Amino acid sequence: MGICPICKTGRIVDKGKFYxxxxxxxxxxxxxxxxxxxxxxxxxxxxxxxxxxxxETSKLKGFKSKKTGKKFDAKLTIKEGKLSFDFG
Known part of the structure; x- marks a missing residue:
């Protein structure tokens, strides 16, 4: 998939249920x-x-809130090595 954005030396590969x-x-x-x-x-x-x-990604459609069950659209970003939503 590409070079790891955190360690910069490893590669991101498909591990089955995750990358x-x-x-x-x-x-x-x-x-x-x-x-x-x-x-x-x-x-x-x-x-x-x-x-x-x-x-980050472009705006993606079809996420579902765990709290409300409603669908929403958002970008995904990597901040400090963690995946998070960007609603901006």
Whole structure:
């Protein structure tokens, strides 16, 4: 998928239920990973590549709130190694 945005040396690969860094078993392990599904929305390869290379996606449709059950649209970003929503 691309170079890990956190350690900059490992590669992000498909691990089955998620995408993860190949340096997870390195001397200085990298634990960065991205889910294939987030708030009941499947994340496509384009979204994962955008997160890895740009640090954010374009606005994605079809997320579902855990609290209200309502659907909503948002960008995804990586901040401090964590996936989060950007409603801006």
């Amino acid at each position: 993860g860094c190949t340096n997870y078993k390195a001397t200085d392990p990298c634990t960065f990973s991205l889910p294939k599904k987030w708030s009941e929305k499947s994340l496509g390869k384009t979204a994962i590549k955008d997160l890895i290379t740009k640090g």
